Amino acid sequence: MSADSPWLRDCWYVIAWNHEIPPADAPQLFSRTALGEPILVLRTADGGLAAIEDRCCHRLAPLSKGRREGDCVRCGYHGLKFDAQGACVEAPGIAIVPARARVRSYPVALHNNWVFVWMGEPARADRALLPDNFSCDHPDWRHQPGYMHYDTPYLLICDNLLDFSHLSYVHEKTLGGSPRIAQAVPQIERLAHGIKVSRHVPDVAPPPFYQRFRRFDTHLDRWFVYEFLLPGTLLMHSGGRPVADAKDDLSRAVQLHSCQSLTPETETSTHYFFQQSHRAGQGDEGMTQSIYDSLLTAFNEDRDMITAQHRNILLNPQAPMLPLAMDAALVQFRRLLAARVQAERAAAAA
Amino acid sequence: MSADSPWLRDCWYVIAWNHEIPPADAPQLFSRTALGEPILVLRTADGGLAAIEDRCCHRLAPLSKGRREGDCVRCGYHGLKFDAQGACVEAPGIAIVPARARVRSYPVALHNNWVFVWMGEPARADRALLPDNFSCDHPDWRHQPGYMHYDTPYLLICDNLLDFSHLSYVHEKTLGGSPRIAQAVPQIERLAHGIKVSRHVPDVAPPPFYQRFRRFDTHLDRWFVYEFLLPGTLLMHSGGRPVADAKDDLSRAVQLHSCQSLTPETETSTHYFFQQSHRAGQGDEGMTQSIYDSLLTAFNEDRDMITAQHRNILLNPQAPMLPLAMDAALVQFRRLLAARVQAERAAAAA
Amino acid sequence: MSADSPWLRDCWYVIAWNHEIPPADAPQLFSRTALGEPILVLRTADGGLAAIEDRCCHRLAPLSKGRREGDCVRCGYHGLKFDAQGACVEAPGIAIVPARARVRSYPVALHNNWVFVWMGEPARADRALLPDNFSCDHPDWRHQPGYMHYDTPYLLICDNLLDFSHLSYVHEKTLGGSPRIAQAVPQIERLAHGIKVSRHVPDVAPPPFYQRFRRFDTHLDRWFVYEFLLPGTLLMHSGGRPVADAKDDLSRAVQLHSCQSLTPETETSTHYFFQQSHRAGQGDEGMTQSIYDSLLTAFNEDRDMITAQHRNILLNPQAPMLPLAMDAALVQFRRLLAARVQAERAAAAA
Incomplete structure (x- = not known):
């Protein structure tokens, strides 16, 4: 978290209505920017939701311009594949993907049809703070x-x-x-x-x-x-x-x-x-x-x-x-x- | 007047043709920005003209989005009412309006169908300087x-x-x-x-x-x-x-x-x-x-x-x-x- | 050349396809901005090409909004006339045009239908560097x-x-x-x-x-x-x-x-x-x-x-x-x- 952020970070922000997030078997990817950060929200096959940074760690392209592969998203620029927790699990031509190849993951909560993301320190995310x-x-x-x-x-x-x-x-x-x-x-x-x-x-x-x-x-x-x-x-x-x-x-x-x-x-x-x-x-x-x-x-x-x-x-x-x-x-x-x-x-x- | 204004202040600027200012009994309000300042020009019931800052002193909303009430203008956001000299004469729910509740008033002159405002110190406004x-x-x-x-x-x-x-x-x-x-x-x-x-x-x-x-x-x-x-x-x-x-x-x-x-x-x-x-x-x-x-x-x-x-x-x-x-x-x-x-x-x- | 230019200067940049430059007898003038500099490219009567700054040295108007006069261009604002090397050769009402009245001239090269300009020091322009x-x-x-x-x-x-x-x-x-x-x-x-x-x-x-x-x-x-x-x-x-x-x-x-x-x-x-x-x-x-x-x-x-x-x-x-x-x-x-x-x-x- 930046020391000069103009916003409160340790709290839940609504990022979408639940109905805005496409089903797990749909090809569309949902992205919205909050607090200046592009965020991709994904419905996973188990019915849950995941939220990751919509900016590939490699060259910063939006992952939402790529495609779903199961619960993963593949970047449409150079093909890096990220799981729903933001870890890069595949990179074309690279046998062992470096561990630092990952995008930020956000705690996400579905509560009464509102989809919330926690913009601060993930460890402090607290569902008791949902409105x-x-x-x-x-x-x-x-x-x-x-x-x-x-x-x-x-x-x-x-x-x-x-x-x-x-x-x-x-x-x-x-x-x-x-x-x-x-x-x-x-x-x-x-x-x-x-x-x-x-x-x-x-x-x-x-x-x-x-x-x-x-x-x-x-x-x-x-x-x-x-x-x-x-x-x-x-x-x-x-x-x-x-x-x-x-x-x-x-x-x-x-x-x-x-x-x-x-x-x-x-x-x-x-x-x-x-x-x-x-x-x-x-x-x-x-x-x-x-x-x-x-x-x-x-x-x-x-x-x-x-x-x-x-x-x-x-x-x-x-x-x-x-x-x-x-x-x-x-x-x-x-x-x-x-x-x-x-x-x-x-x-x-x- | 600001010490770093890029413009000459103590002079008359044309803000409108006379015909652009609506009659006193019309609902429309006329506003134009001069020298970076939004200005509302009002034709009063006595046939005169008044010019006041088009920015409510309360929350900075344009008064021109409010409505005329006689020779006064009521802000359309929270209802403060200003007279043609810029003084707030009424604020909803407030018995005694503070004296500092006012917007700037500009000397105004109608001269051969041009409406002029004096952008500097009002006391120095001088009709002899009209062109x-x-x-x-x-x-x-x-x-x-x-x-x-x-x-x-x-x-x-x-x-x-x-x-x-x-x-x-x-x-x-x-x-x-x-x-x-x-x-x-x-x-x-x-x-x-x-x-x-x-x-x-x-x-x-x-x-x-x-x-x-x-x-x-x-x-x-x-x-x-x-x-x-x-x-x-x-x-x-x-x-x-x-x-x-x-x-x-x-x-x-x-x-x-x-x-x-x-x-x-x-x-x-x-x-x-x-x-x-x-x-x-x-x-x-x-x-x-x-x-x-x-x-x-x-x-x-x-x-x-x-x-x-x-x-x-x-x-x-x-x-x-x-x-x-x-x-x-x-x-x-x-x-x-x-x-x-x-x-x-x-x-x-x- | 500026000491803080973000770009490489001593090299050829493509500014146009050859067919984009109008013939010498056409009234149109071609202009394109490269490295933040507006450049007018002119086909001369001898079949050659010339490239000069598209910004009159007098009041900075684009010369391309003026008109051709032979191999010269006359500024459409106050009438200064420049030759294909960028020298001002005529200024209305001025008997002797000052020598500093000139716009920058760029070395230009036509090579396999691409028109190149050399954006750095003209003396260093080197056709051997053309791709x-x-x-x-x-x-x-x-x-x-x-x-x-x-x-x-x-x-x-x-x-x-x-x-x-x-x-x-x-x-x-x-x-x-x-x-x-x-x-x-x-x-x-x-x-x-x-x-x-x-x-x-x-x-x-x-x-x-x-x-x-x-x-x-x-x-x-x-x-x-x-x-x-x-x-x-x-x-x-x-x-x-x-x-x-x-x-x-x-x-x-x-x-x-x-x-x-x-x-x-x-x-x-x-x-x-x-x-x-x-x-x-x-x-x-x-x-x-x-x-x-x-x-x-x-x-x-x-x-x-x-x-x-x-x-x-x-x-x-x-x-x-x-x-x-x-x-x-x-x-x-x-x-x-x-x-x-x-x-x-x-x-x-x-």
């Missing part, structure tokens, strides 16, 4: 999986997700709908590996996409309760209940669970994995698709705004931001992240 | 306004305008037409804020676009007399008279007045505002359009050449230029500009 | 000339050409066809100005494009014998003979000669000139075209791979390569080149 993205794979919940690419640094998107006051403005006509979301003061709690944000917004009009659940003709009490965990995963319960209903009466409430995760591709680009789930059995047939469409529309609004913000930052990288009360969660998250990165660098330098 | 671009708004003169964008540094375009010998070559088939334009030695005078160039070219064929004024069947005596003023504005009287006519007989002469101004967008891109006016009542109905078309054709020739020149410079930024006699005006202008920038930097550093 | 690209212009050989542009550094392409083990993988379905090409150990010899590589591959299936020569129904013994000369020229005899035939019986053999040359355009882009010739009289009418098509298909495979390799290198420029036995020729060539460049720098600094 509880249960609704990505749960019989009581329904969703359509989403992926989006950003040409901005990942921290600007973390910022966005840590301050939902933007729902009143960026998503005025989609997910949000009322300035009262921005006016509501959220409760912020520090967690061991992130921040918890709880925002309750009483007595507001339902957002347009709620009407698909049922025809609401009264205001709702809405809530957004989420954890935002290192390195960049949001796990959120949200919903709305007619104001007349008792607090514990969810019979007419909309209940949603959303899992979203950000993985830096490079210093200026980001992968965004997301879904928002509704309870199975709620709404009509098109409900799942409808929620996905609303989310995608809204996330395009975010991306437009953040991309414009990034252009402004590029025009003058020294221009300071002005922290305001609404930034409490994101400031805490940035501090937590910086402290962890700093600790990793210190450990790596020692 | 005399009278023909941009004068009952005796007609023109069609032009705008063009360059992907080159603005000084290369100043160079172009300060040496009309290029008319014989770049514009051989359009504005120019004869090597005698290049051969004529212009008179160069130093002004308080620029350079004056007077070039008389006796006994040459009329350029093609003159034929629209009247059918010339003899050679002309042509003249180009212009001031080129800091930071980059050309104000020119030009024309041509049949060689047989007396010097003071303009009855059959073509008389033109042109106003052109260059504003750096970034270090490698430039805004170009231009028009060439003819006397009202001269020529047929299509005259104004015809002059504009000729000018645009010629300015595309300039842009092609200067863009190619810039590519060559990028290939080897150290390659020296060789000053020749024809560069007298541009060398003087570059010296004047460098001295002024140097003086500003010294004052800013003091 | 023996005889088949580019020989009555006994036929080819169709090829040109391709790469957006990668030229050394990555040299690497490719110095290790034919890639034929088994990159060109598995085109020029190559068998892993035995990679498995065959080539003989490597050091030459005065390059490397000689001889690879014999016994008893392999014929590659698809050989079938155009004749219908082969047995395996072949194939050979690839080539010199790879500074700065980046491959001269190769290759072919294949039915395994049953005696070594000196070429009656049923395929015999090819290929000339290929790489010229750096910039540090990250390259010109590639190539042809593969067959004996005149062999094959049907479409043979020449068919060989060219096969070559082009294969060279696009190379470019795809090398471009992907280059992207990986850009992601992490510090990632080391791992030299293996198959890299013997390219390692020797890189060492030879580095030593020559180093010697030139030392001489230039002295």
Whole structure:
């Protein structure tokens, strides 16, 4: 691990939805860059997953431009063959392959349909640190999986997700709908590996996409309760209940669970994995698709705004931001992240 | 003002034609970058103009992606509201907005249909320094306004305008037409804020676009007399008279007045505002359009050449230029500009 | 010559195929950038060739955007006129052109349809150093000339050409066809100005494009014998003979000669000139075209791979390569080149 990495390394990053990785008997090879490192993810014959550096140790060609041979991959440039652990097991014309001929192997974990890679020291990989993205794979919940690419640094998107006051403005006509979301003061709690944000917004009009659940003709009490965990995963319960209903009466409430995760591709680009789930059995047939469409529309609004913000930052990288009360969660998250990165660098330098 | 700005700051830069700024009751917001700074120009309800930094002080999003509320603009990201002087007058969920929550405001001046911003110290903004671009708004003169964008540094375009010998070559088939334009030695005078160039070219064929004024069947005596003023504005009287006519007989002469101004967008891109006016009542109905078309054709020739020149410079930024006699005006202008920038930097550093 | 040039200077680089240079009486001007320098190549009225810097000494505009006047070129910006040796012979409005008004002139050589320029000290230009690209212009050989542009550094392409083990993988379905090409150990010899590589591959299936020569129904013994000369020229005899035939019986053999040359355009882009010739009289009418098509298909495979390799290198420029036995020729060539460049720098600094 480099002493000057700009990112946290000892943690799990989502690299793909499970369905993106081709089956073991398909010829396609899946590759995606995370933290500036090209990574090939392979489904093995035993049904497991393997992740190795997508850069041949010989001349640095991407292995993903080669071909599968069983659970191995052969480089398409000069024919070196690597097993799923990254060891070179064959090199044309070379009787004994040197032991140092290998590419990096990454611990990989499949957890509720998200494929994670551990970008730090393999020995420290710990499945207990995987986030509880249960609704990505749960019989009581329904969703359509989403992926989006950003040409901005990942921290600007973390910022966005840590301050939902933007729902009143960026998503005025989609997910949000009322300035009262921005006016509501959220409760912020520090967690061991992130921040918890709880925002309750009483007595507001339902957002347009709620009407698909049922025809609401009264205001709702809405809530957004989420954890935002290192390195960049949001796990959120949200919903709305007619104001007349008792607090514990969810019979007419909309209940949603959303899992979203950000993985830096490079210093200026980001992968965004997301879904928002509704309870199975709620709404009509098109409900799942409808929620996905609303989310995608809204996330395009975010991306437009953040991309414009990034252009402004590029025009003058020294221009300071002005922290305001609404930034409490994101400031805490940035501090937590910086402290962890700093600790990793210190450990790596020692 | 930064001590290392590459540009002159204490001066007026054209940021727009007046007609480009939407009316006070329109929802659109106008933004343009000058000297690397994004600037939002707003027409206020009282008919005035305001110019503020197009970058929210909070998270640096462009205010122009937000919305008008009266003479204020609300940021479309988190809802901060700014008045036309750049003060934040409302922030969602914050009872008392901190005084330092504000964006930069620029002195703005509307003068003969050009909208100018003062990029330096506001207290030094001086309307007496506005150029005399009278023909941009004068009952005796007609023109069609032009705008063009360059992907080159603005000084290369100043160079172009300060040496009309290029008319014989770049514009051989359009504005120019004869090597005698290049051969004529212009008179160069130093002004308080620029350079004056007077070039008389006796006994040459009329350029093609003159034929629209009247059918010339003899050679002309042509003249180009212009001031080129800091930071980059050309104000020119030009024309041509049949060689047989007396010097003071303009009855059959073509008389033109042109106003052109260059504003750096970034270090490698430039805004170009231009028009060439003819006397009202001269020529047929299509005259104004015809002059504009000729000018645009010629300015595309300039842009092609200067863009190619810039590519060559990028290939080897150290390659020296060789000053020749024809560069007298541009060398003087570059010296004047460098001295002024140097003086500003010294004052800013003091 | 610069003391920190990344390239070898005292050598011939191919700048064009002869047919690319317009005739002396055509208005077009030919320009191409080599080693970061824009170069205009002119066919003169006496049938010779001249090469001068394509960058006017005055304001650095490309002369190729100007026009021919006999054997001279007039700059299209301000009208300076240069002769074929690079001297400025006329400048508008200037009675006596200063002697330092000139652009660089390059020694140029036409040799077997390749146009070469000498990029180093002109006094050291030596036609004896021109490569023996005889088949580019020989009555006994036929080819169709090829040109391709790469957006990668030229050394990555040299690497490719110095290790034919890639034929088994990159060109598995085109020029190559068998892993035995990679498995065959080539003989490597050091030459005065390059490397000689001889690879014999016994008893392999014929590659698809050989079938155009004749219908082969047995395996072949194939050979690839080539010199790879500074700065980046491959001269190769290759072919294949039915395994049953005696070594000196070429009656049923395929015999090819290929000339290929790489010229750096910039540090990250390259010109590639190539042809593969067959004996005149062999094959049907479409043979020449068919060989060219096969070559082009294969060279696009190379470019795809090398471009992907280059992207990986850009992601992490510090990632080391791992030299293996198959890299013997390219390692020797890189060492030879580095030593020559180093010697030139030392001489230039002295």
